Amino acid sequence: GAVVSQHPSWVICKSGTSVKIECRSLDFQATTMFWYRQFPKQSLMLMATSNEGSKATYEQGVEKDKFLINHASLTLSTLTVTSAHPEDSSFYICSASWGNQPQHFGDGTRLSIL
Amino acid sequence: LAKTTQPISMDSYEGQEVNITCSHNNIATNDYITWYQQFPSQGPRFIIQGYKTKVTNEVASLFIPADRKSSTLSLPRVSLSDTAVYYCLVGDMDSNYQLIWGAGTKLIIKP
DSSP: OOOEEEEOSEEEEOTTOOEEEEEEESSSOOSEEEEEEEOTTSOEEEEEEEETTSOOEEOTTOOTTTEEEEEEETTEEEEEETTOOGGGOEEEEEEEEOTTOOOEEOOOEEEEEO | OOOOBOOSEEEEETTOOEEEEEEOTTOOTTEEEEEEEEOTTSOOEEEEEESSEEEEOSSOEEEEOTTOSEEEEEESSOOGGGOEEEEEEEEETTTTEEEEEOOOEEEEEEO
């Protein structure tokens, strides 16, 4: 149980385009979803936390107009990287939880901006 | 903020018991301790979670002393496939507030 699906698993696109990443909780209703960014050989950096039906709470230093998060339902959250540039290239990971349960993670999205 | 400190890396051999300790000196009353395993290019996988004393599941045990300023993840009889990065996460699970990830411990299991 507690399966989280993240799509796509990897994406390559040109600089200036926008990229949308989906995160779905397949067998539970996620009251809270998290978006992380991870650079090689580093720990996870929390970008934002979103609760279903409300605006996401962004961590300090994360541009909310750059990284648009939508959590429209209890099973789906999306992260859109707008006008992506090479410095946005990274490994993006989502997680989901409900109540006081631990976070369950998707398998991540490798984003490469050319 | 409950900052966590873990060893950067550890080595062990197949069949051994491995203990990884995480220090969290200023853990708050409402904070839980959660451990995750991560393989390259994958999302972290939940291992175990606890609040105090000892917790055991089918893959690991978690030991938390009375003062809760540290915790130890114990992996019994490790195999090569246990080579991964292990993260200690401390935070308030009820509010999801200030979840602080440790830097991770790279565990290498040798044959």
